[in-house]
Amino acid sequence: MDVLMMMRRIIRSVATRGRLIAMSLVGLIGILIGVAINRSDPGSDFVPAEFLDGFGLIIFVPLVALVISTATIGDMLEERNLVYYWLRPIGRWKITLAAWLGAIVVLLPLVLIPMGVLGAIIGTGDDVAGILVGSLIGIVAYSAVFTMLGAFTQRALVVGLVYILLWEGVIAGFSRTAGWFALRTYTRSALANVADVALLDQPPQTTSIVLVTIAVALAAGLITTWRLNTMDVD
Amino acid sequence: MSSPSAPTPAPPPPAAPGSEPIVVTNLSKWFGDVVAVSDISFTVWPGVTALLGPNGAGKSTALRMIAGLTPPSQGTVSVLGANPRRDTAVRGRIGLVSQEEHLFQEQRALDFVTLAGQLNHLSDAEGAARKVLATVELDPDDKRPIASYSKGMRQRVKLAQALVHEPDVLLADEPLTGLDPRQRLHMIKLIQDLGANGVCVVVSSHVLDEVERLGSRVLVIAQGRMAAQGDFHGIRALMDDRPHRIRVRASDARELGAQLLAHAGVRGVSVSATDELEVNTDDVELFRTRIASVAKAANVRLLEVQPLDDDLESVFRYLVGR
Known part of the structure; x- marks a missing residue:
């Protein structure tokens, strides 16, 4: 009950008109580009799953998750009103859970609708299922990690972008071992497995993907709660 | 420096030994090289106690440590016999009026105070919120978001959320700031009534006249140290004797x-x-x-x-x- 009440407030606070419009526009641009490429040369070797992977899972999902999730606790720290949850007789894990679930509730339509539409326009039924499962995995894992990031630094957007661009985009590509520590390995693998396309070498099995996602969310949740328990609150 | 020559503290209300709501012992807080609070000790009983000191004296830091918002660098704080930073249950018996301006700006005052009541597990949180908003002279049915409120109105919303669960300890950081003279009188009366009803109220202020009106026991903090403590008249006499x-x-x-x-x-x-x-x-x-x-x-x-x-x-x- 405590979690639901806080979550409702967090959703209203995070889902500002500006953020929703900006993120929806990014999704719309992706859809338009995908449609344009698909229709420009019907005989080309355009693989819909590759575009869904490249735009959807590598750029769109982490970006939207970053903007929304870092705001859940991050906005409260910036506006110095976290105290109105922090000083109540409730476990701090409930604040973490409310923030994470709040981010997921906002992200679900914001991510799944444009990704589903894009998949349906340019791909097959398997592509749609693949991008939806991959996006869902991404929403759950990225939102937990970026919610945690928002509890640590007021520059969470910048740090998150560095993680997405530098770690996931560059370093994780250098070696297979580094790849295990990049969330996009799991989101892309989910798409590859469900749509049955070759996007990366030896993608982890679906069971592993689910287990890793749960473990990441749990670890991020524990660290966020530890942070809330030990931080100075204004 | 302070204790031996400070005025005798006003006699506290009858209380069983060990039942003091707030006990602060050798409390210090530093941020890097900056010492905000240095080795202060005091006990607060039910009634109104004012934390008096100039801006930057360490009052807010001391209040924040009492509320558990920041850990002491040294020393201990006990509120109602517990560590306010670690004990979940005791937080339900504390009300805090913070100095920070931002509330949940997009909410109405009623929603904000009701949420505070709900998170304090009140059975009729909205009823309690309506009652306490009326007590601080705000309209519970005001449809406007808090963001549109004046500073004085926000100050009263902050007090309402701190009182909605009828706390045993109320910590108020400069609660009269931003209020017009009539609201100020009303707030002072409210604080006096809470103290008279056995609530342990700690109010920080840098204005001597405010503290005088509260008729309270006074803890004078300056440069992070306890300069004097006692009843207001004793402190006032000490000041006039210099x-x-x-x-x-x-x-x-x-x-x-x-x-x-x-x-x-x-x-x-x-x-x-x-x-x-x-x-x-x-x-x-x-x-x-x-x-x-x-x-x-x-x-x-x-x-x-x-x-x-x-x-x-x-x-x-x-x-x-x-």
Whole structure:
């Protein structure tokens, strides 16, 4: 009950008109580009799953998750009103859970609708299922990690972008071992497995993907709660 | 420095031994090289206690440590027998009016205070929220978001959310800031009533008159240290007993200075210009009552009498420096 009440407030606070419009526009641009490429040369070797992977899972999902999730606790720290949850007789894990679930509730339509539409326009039924499962995995894992990031630094957007661009985009590509520590390995693998396309070498099995996602969310949740328990609150 | 010569504390209300709501022991807090609070100890009983000190004295930091918002660098805080930072249950018995301006700006006051009640597990949170909003003279049915409220209204919303669960301990950081004179009187009455009803209220303020109106026990903090503690009148007397410096402008400064030395309890006089002198006195009351008659007897015209160290800062400097 405590979690639901806080979550409702967090959703209203995070889902500002500006953020929703900006993120929806990014999704719309992706859809338009995908449609344009698909229709420009019907005989080309355009693989819909590759575009869904490249735009959807590598750029769109982490970006939207970053903007929304870092705001859940991050906005409260910036506006110095976290105290109105922090000083109540409730476990701090409930604040973490409310923030994470709040981010997921906002992200679900914001991510799944444009990704589903894009998949349906340019791909097959398997592509749609693949991008939806991959996006869902991404929403759950990225939102937990970026919610945690928002509890640590007021520059969470910048740090998150560095993680997405530098770690996931560059370093994780250098070696297979580094790849295990990049969330996009799991989101892309989910798409590859469900749509049955070759996007990366030896993608982890679906069971592993689910287990890793749960473990990441749990670890991020524990660290966020530890942070809330030990931080100075204004 | 402070305790041995400080005024005797006002007798606390009857309380069982060990039942003091707030016990602060050797509390210190530093941020890097900056010491915000240095080795302060005090006990707070039910009733109103004012934390008095100039801006930057360490009052807010001390209050934040009592609320558990920041851990002490050294020393301990016990609120209702528990550590407020670690004990979940005790947080339900504390109300905090923070100095921060931001509330949940997009919410209505009723929603904000109701949420506070719900998170304190009240069975009728909305009913309690309506009641407490009316108590602080806000309309519970106001549809406007808090963001559109004036500073005084936000201040009252903050008080409402702190009181909605009827806490045993109320910590209020400069709660009168931003209120108009009528609201100020109302807030003072409210705080007095809470104290009279057995709530342990700690109010921080840098305004001596506010503290006087609260009629409270006073803890004077300056430069992070406890400068004095006791009842307000004792502190006030201590402040009035200190040497005072007064600048006087008169038609004949030298003649007036000589007469003041002889007749007005003046310890020293320094003439800085033909029409200006600086007076040192231990008995400011005697000086005030006699200066006019002494000037008249000496046939000197008084132009201006200006206390040089009557501001709160200098009072605190004196208390700390004793």
